[in-house]
Amino acid sequence: QVQLVESGGGLVQTGGSLRLSCAASGRTFSSAAMGWFRQAPGKEREFVGAIMWSGSVTRYADSVKGRFTISRDNAKNTAYLQMNSLKPEDTAVYYCALRAPGRLAAAGTANEYDYWGQGTQVTVSS
Numbered sequence: 001q002v003q004l005v006e007s008g009g010g011l012v013q014t015g016g017s018l019r020l021s022c023a024a025s026g027r028t029f030s031s032a033a034m035g036w037f038r039q040a041p042g043k044e045r046e047f048v049g050a051i052m053w054s055g056s057v058t059r060y061a062d063s064v065k066g067r068f069t070i071s072r073d074n075a076k077n078t079a080y081l082q083m084n085s086l087k088p089e090d091t092a093v094y095y096c097a098l099r100a101p102g103r104l105a106a107a108g109t110a111n112e113y114d115y116w117g118q119g120t121q122v123t124v125s126s
Contacts, residue, residue: 002026009120020081022096030074032099038092050106086124093119
Protein backbone atom coordinates (compact mmCIF):
# COMPACT_ATOMS: atom_id res chain seq x y z
CA GLN A 1 0.00 0.00 0.00
CA VAL A 2 1.36 3.39 -0.99
CA GLN A 3 0.85 6.35 1.32
CA LEU A 4 1.76 9.95 0.59
CA VAL A 5 2.11 12.58 3.29
CA GLU A 6 2.54 16.26 2.45
CA SER A 7 4.08 18.79 4.79
CA GLY A 8 5.45 22.31 4.73
CA GLY A 9 2.32 24.32 4.10
CA GLY A 10 1.49 27.45 6.01
CA LEU A 11 0.84 31.17 5.88
CA VAL A 12 3.22 33.40 3.96
CA GLN A 13 3.16 36.94 2.68
CA THR A 14 3.07 37.87 -0.98
CA GLY A 15 6.51 37.42 -2.48
CA GLY A 16 7.53 34.86 0.10
CA SER A 17 8.61 31.26 -0.31
CA LEU A 18 7.59 27.86 0.96
CA ARG A 19 8.87 24.37 0.33
CA LEU A 20 6.42 21.51 0.40
CA SER A 21 7.54 17.94 0.92
CA CYS A 22 5.80 14.73 -0.02
CA ALA A 23 7.00 11.61 1.76
CA ALA A 24 6.01 8.31 0.21
CA SER A 25 5.88 4.87 1.72
CA GLY A 26 6.04 1.72 -0.33
CA ARG A 27 8.42 0.49 -2.96
CA THR A 28 6.80 2.09 -5.97
CA PHE A 29 8.05 5.63 -5.49
CA SER A 30 11.17 5.48 -7.58
CA SER A 31 9.49 3.73 -10.48
CA ALA A 32 6.71 6.23 -11.10
CA ALA A 33 6.20 9.86 -11.96
CA MET A 34 4.95 12.26 -9.32
CA GLY A 35 2.77 15.31 -9.63
CA TRP A 36 1.60 18.27 -7.60
CA PHE A 37 -1.92 19.64 -7.81
CA ARG A 38 -3.83 22.31 -5.94
CA GLN A 39 -7.41 23.16 -5.21
CA ALA A 40 -8.68 26.56 -4.13
CA PRO A 41 -12.10 26.99 -2.48
CA GLY A 42 -14.87 26.77 -5.03
CA LYS A 43 -12.51 25.74 -7.81
CA GLU A 44 -11.57 22.49 -9.45
CA ARG A 45 -8.32 20.75 -8.70
CA GLU A 46 -5.64 22.01 -11.06
CA PHE A 47 -2.28 20.76 -12.21
CA VAL A 48 0.76 22.53 -10.77
CA GLY A 49 3.67 20.45 -12.00
CA ALA A 50 5.08 16.98 -12.37
CA ILE A 51 8.39 15.20 -12.42
CA MET A 52 9.45 12.11 -14.27
CA TRP A 53 10.48 9.05 -12.28
CA SER A 54 14.18 9.78 -12.83
CA GLY A 55 13.86 13.46 -12.05
CA SER A 56 15.29 14.34 -15.45
CA VAL A 57 12.11 15.83 -16.86
CA THR A 58 9.70 18.27 -15.26
CA ARG A 59 6.68 20.14 -16.49
CA TYR A 60 4.74 23.02 -15.00
CA ALA A 61 1.51 24.87 -15.37
CA ASP A 62 1.96 28.24 -17.03
CA SER A 63 0.70 29.97 -13.89
CA VAL A 64 3.67 28.74 -11.82
CA LYS A 65 6.41 28.39 -14.43
CA GLY A 66 9.55 30.23 -13.38
CA ARG A 67 8.39 30.46 -9.76
CA PHE A 68 7.91 26.85 -8.67
CA THR A 69 10.43 24.02 -8.88
CA ILE A 70 9.79 20.33 -8.40
CA SER A 71 12.49 17.90 -7.38
CA ARG A 72 12.67 14.43 -5.93
CA ASP A 73 15.06 12.30 -3.93
CA ASN A 74 14.31 8.67 -4.69
CA ALA A 75 16.70 7.49 -1.99
CA LYS A 76 14.52 9.28 0.56
CA ASN A 77 11.21 8.50 -1.15
CA THR A 78 10.47 12.21 -1.04
CA ALA A 79 9.45 14.84 -3.54
CA TYR A 80 9.57 18.58 -3.09
CA LEU A 81 7.79 21.63 -4.40
CA GLN A 82 9.80 24.82 -3.93
CA MET A 83 7.50 27.80 -4.29
CA ASN A 84 8.99 31.26 -4.70
CA SER A 85 7.47 34.67 -5.41
CA LEU A 86 4.16 33.49 -4.02
CA LYS A 87 0.98 35.35 -4.91
CA PRO A 88 -2.44 35.43 -3.24
CA GLU A 89 -3.82 33.41 -6.15
CA ASP A 90 -1.51 30.56 -5.15
CA THR A 91 -3.62 30.06 -2.03
CA ALA A 92 -4.98 26.52 -2.10
CA VAL A 93 -4.71 23.07 -0.67
CA TYR A 94 -1.74 21.42 -2.33
CA TYR A 95 -1.71 17.69 -3.05
CA CYS A 96 1.04 15.41 -4.18
CA ALA A 97 0.15 12.42 -6.32
CA LEU A 98 1.95 9.36 -7.58
CA ARG A 99 1.34 7.40 -10.73
CA ALA A 100 1.13 3.62 -10.76
CA PRO A 101 4.43 1.69 -10.93
CA GLY A 102 5.91 1.81 -14.39
CA ARG A 103 4.08 4.99 -15.32
CA LEU A 104 7.18 7.05 -15.84
CA ALA A 105 6.02 10.14 -17.68
CA ALA A 106 5.25 13.40 -15.92
CA ALA A 107 1.53 13.50 -16.65
CA GLY A 108 -0.53 16.64 -16.38
CA THR A 109 -4.02 15.44 -15.54
CA ALA A 110 -5.35 14.21 -12.23
CA ASN A 111 -6.92 11.02 -13.58
CA GLU A 112 -3.47 9.75 -14.56
CA TYR A 113 -2.44 9.51 -10.91
CA ASP A 114 -3.32 6.62 -8.69
CA TYR A 115 -2.20 7.66 -5.21
CA TRP A 116 -2.90 10.92 -3.43
CA GLY A 117 -1.81 12.61 -0.25
CA GLN A 118 -4.18 14.30 2.17
CA GLY A 119 -3.14 17.80 1.15
CA THR A 120 -1.48 20.71 2.90
CA GLN A 121 -2.87 24.25 3.08
CA VAL A 122 -0.91 27.12 1.59
CA THR A 123 -2.19 30.61 2.27
CA VAL A 124 -0.60 33.68 0.75
CA SER A 125 -1.62 36.96 2.30
CA SER A 126 -1.68 40.20 0.33
